Amino acid sequence: MADRDAPDRGFDPEKPLADRESRDLRRVLEPAEGVTARTRFAPDPKGDEPAFADEERLVFAANNYLGLADDPRVERAAADAASDIGTGAGASRLVTGDTALHRALERDLAETKDAERALVFSSGYAANVGTVGALDPDVIFSDELNHASIVDGCRLSGAKTVVYDHCDADALADRMAERAESDPAADERWLVVTDSVFSMDGTVAPLEAICDAAERHGAWVMVDEAHATGLHENGGGIVQREGLSDRVDIQMGTLSKALASQGGYVAGDEPLVELLVNEARSFVYSTGLAPPAVGAAREALRIASEGDVRDGFWANVEYLRDGLASLGFEILGDSHILPVLVGDRSDALALADRLRDSDVVAPAIRPPTVPDGTSRIRVAPMATHTEADIDACLDAFEREATQLDIV
Template identity: 65%
Template sequence: MSFESRHRPDGDDTHEDHREANDHGFDLDARLASREARGLRRDLAPVDEVGPRARTAPDPKDEPAAWTEDRLVLASNDYLGLAGDPRLAEAAAETAHEVGAGAGASRLVVGDTPAHRALERDLAATKRTERALVFASGYAANVGTITALDPDAVFSDELNHASIIDGCRLSGADAEIYDHCSPAALRAAMRERARDVDATDESWLVVTDSVFSMDGDVAPLADLCDAAESFGAWVMVDEAHATGLYADGGGIVQREGLSDRVDVQLGTLSKALGTQGGYVAGDETLVEHLLNTARAFVFSTGLAPPAAGAARESLRIAREGDRPERLWNVVGRTRAGLEAMGYQVLGETQILPVLVGDRADAVALADRLHEAGIVAPAIRPPTVPEGTSRIRLAPTAAHTADDVDRCLAAFEAAGSEVGLL
C-alpha cells in the first residue's frame, strides 16, 4: 500500500475509518489525574520579565495574567544575570537588522549566517578546540551528538541529564550506568564489558555532566578521563551548568586543564550566557561529522541569528568582565548564611540544594518561602531519590547584598514555621 493510500483515505468508508480510529484514542484526562494524585502535575507560571526580581502569576490559561508583587527569583539558571542585560538586547537587535530575525532554513541549506560562524569561532577559542557547532538547544545538541556518534556502548553517570539519557536511548547503544561520580565504578563497568562481550571492534563513549543540576556537585573529570583512556574510550562532557563561569568564559574542562583529553565538549547558551541554543566543541573531524549526520542539526532550522548575536556578546562579557566573580561572592554569602542557620547545603558550585529530606516538609518550606516573596522550588521524587527532597537555590550575579539578606531572613522564618530549625 502506498504512503498516500495509507494516510489519505478517500471514498465512502472515510467516516467509518475515522470513527474506528476514535476507539483507539488517548485518555489524557486520566493521565493528568494520575499526575495530580502523585503530586507531579505542574502548571505554567509566567513572569513579567527575566531577571533577579519579577512579578509572577498563576497560570492564566487564555486570560490576562493577574500579577503579584515583585518576587525574588532564586530558581533561574541565568547564573551571570545576563538574560535581561541591555547589551544582549542591543546585540540581538543589531544582528536581526543586519542578518534577519530567523535563519530561514537548515544551516545546510541557506540558514548558515555570519552570526553563527562568529559565535562558533568564539566558542572554539573559549573551549580551546579546533571548531564548534551551534544547535538550536542543548537538548538537541545532546541527542544529535550521541545518535550521530552511534556508539556500541555508552557509559553514563547515573545522574546525567534527561537529554543525555534520551540520546543514549535513541542511539540504540548498550547503556552501562555507573555510580554517580565514581571513576572506580566506571572502570568496573568497562572491565566487565570487556570481559563479557567481544568488544574488539566496539566504539565506547563515556558521558557525564560536569556540574550536576540537582546536587550542585562536580564530576571528577581527570579521573574519568584516566579510566576512559585505559580502555580506549572517548569522553563527552556536558558543560551546560558550567559554561561561562570560569576563567576566560570556560567551564570545568578548562578549569581542570582537560581540553585536550575530552573528545566532545557540549553545553548550552541558555544558562549562564542568558540566551538560547546549544553547542558542541571538538576537533575539525568531529564537527564535520556532526553537521553531516546529527539529525537534530540537519533537520532543524538554524538557531535564530539574533540569539547567536546575543550569545556572542554574552560570551564576551563572561570572558572580559567581573560577572563570574560577582556570582561566586553572592553564592558564598548565601551558602554561609544558610549553613550558619543549620541547613545542610549540598554541592560545591553556584547551585545550592538545601536538603530537607521529607517530601511534605520540602513542599511546606517552598510554600512558606513563596508567601515571603521568594521563588525557590521544592525538588522531590522522582526527580531526586526518596528521602532527599530539597529546595534548589540558584543565586545569580545580578542579586544584591540586600537580596541575599532577604533570602536568608525568609529561610530562617520559614524553617522555624515548618519545624526544620
C-alpha cells in the same frame, strides 16, 4: 465525525493528569513578567492574558547565572543581529540558514573551549541527542544522574548503555573492565558521557579521573557543560578549570543559562564537527538558531570572558552558601547550585510554598526526580542579586523553616 460503532482508540489526557495530581507531581505554567533577579508572576492563565500580581518576588530558581538576560549590552547585540540579518535564520543551516554571525559565535566558542571548531544547535537538548546519535557508539557509559537529554540520546542511539554510580570514577572503571573482560575481542566503539555540574545535586564530576578511566580502554569522553559554560576562566567551564581540554573529546554546552540566550553547542576536533554537520539529525533537520539569539550569546560570552561579572557571581554563591549553612541547613554539592536538603517531600513542598509567600521563588525538588528521603529546595543565585536580596532570602529560609520545624 467518529463512527459510533468504531472502537475507542483515542487518548484520555485527564487520566494521567489526575494521576500526577494524586502524587503531587502535576505542574503548571506561571508566567513571569521579566527574566530578572526580581519580578512579578501570574497564575496560570491557560489561554487568557496573564494577570500579574502586585508584588515582586526574588528569583532564586533561574539558570540565568550571570544575570545577563536583561543586560543592555546583550539586548543591544540581539537587536543589532535582528536588524542586520533578520529575526530568523529562515532555513536549515545546510540550506540557507548559515550566516557569518553563526560562524563568528562558533569561532568564539571554539577558542573559549580550546577546541579546533564548534557547532551551534537549536538547543542543548538537540546538541546532546544529535551528537550521541551521530557518533553511533556501540557502548555508552553514562553517569546515573545525567540530564534527560543525555538519557534520551542514549536511548535513541540504540547503543548498549551501562550506567555507573554518580560521580564515581572507580565505579566507571569497574564497569569498563567488566565490559572488556566479557568479550576481549569485541571491536566496539565506547563513549563515556557525563554532566560536569549536575543541576539537581550541585555536584561536580571528577573529570580527570573519568578521563584516566576512559583512556585505559581507548574510549572517548563527552562532557555536558550546560551548567558550567561561562562561569570559569575566560568564560569556559569545568573542563577549562581543570585543564582538560586536550583530554575531553567532545565538549557540549548551552547558550541558554549563563550566556543568557538560546541554543546549544558542541566543541571538538574538525572531523567531529564535520561529522555532526552531516549526521546529527537534530542539526540537519532544524532551522538554524535565530540570529538575535546568536548575537546575544556572542556578547554574553564576551562579557563572561572578562571576569568582572563572574567574580560578583561567585561572591554571591559563597555568601548565600555560608548563610544557609550558618542557619543549620545541609547544603549538597560543591558548585554554584545550592540544593538545601529537607528530606521529607511534604516538608519540602510546604517550605517552597511558604518561601513563595515570603516573596522568594526557590522550587522544591522531590521524588521521582531525586531519591526518597532527599527532597530539597534548589537555590541558584545570580550575579545581579544584591547583598540585601540574599539577606532577604536567608531571612525567609530561617523564618519559614523554623515555623515548619525543619531546622
